[in-house]
Amino acid sequence: MGTTKIYPYTDQTLQLAKIAKALGHPARITIIKYLFQYHHATNDIFQAITKLDKSTISKHAKELISADLIYSDYKYFEGNYYLKSEASQLIEMLIEDVKH
Helix, strand or coil, X not given: CCCCCCCCCCHHHHHHHHHHHHCCCHHHHXXXXXXXXXXXXXXXXXXHHHCCCHHHHHHHHHHHHHCCCEEEEXXXXXXXXXXXXXXXXXXXXXXXXXXX
């Protein structure tokens, strides 16, 4: 039997790493910036501003959802995306943690 690795990382460090990974692509940064400014967007809007396919947008959105930065719902057969209220705090926490 193999041994189990135990990493010496706190839950906060692991959460910050997940956020950093989610913000590690220009399309995701563009999506987050748009949501900070307008608070709501659809797949069509993200397609227009990033020039990416709908399926690619969905994959990027899943990364941001996984990092607890955005959430989505489906109304009228369209994906709607919203910035989570704590997203700004999480991003600031990431920046502060990196500075120290």
